[in-house]
Amino acid sequence: RPSAVLARWRRDLADWRRRLPRAAAQDLGIRRPRVARLAAGLRMLSPEQVLQRGYSITLDAATGTVVRSPSEVGPGRRLQTRVRDGEIGSVVSEPPPAVR
Secondary structure, eight states, X not given: OHHHHHHHHHHHHHHHHHHHHHHHHHHHHHHHHHHHXXXXXXXXXXXHHHHHTTOOEEEETTTOOBOOSGGGOOTTOEEEXXXXXXXXXXXXXXXXXXXX
């Protein structure tokens, strides 16, 4: 009987609507600590946190790209080095040492 099937579906739908908010809240409660741990890990890897730990980031002043190797710059190249509390401008005065 179609009317009986439809009535059952309506009861099921009403039950699902009642249970969904509780299930969503419970799921969120379970996942929230993991998301917090992942967010903390990402913050520790951020460039700003790296600077806070005493490291620096050197950029090619002309292009703004990170300098990863002395071979990427030559004499006369302007560099911008970011440290925890500011920036330092410099100009390369010597060619990079020979790579062994």
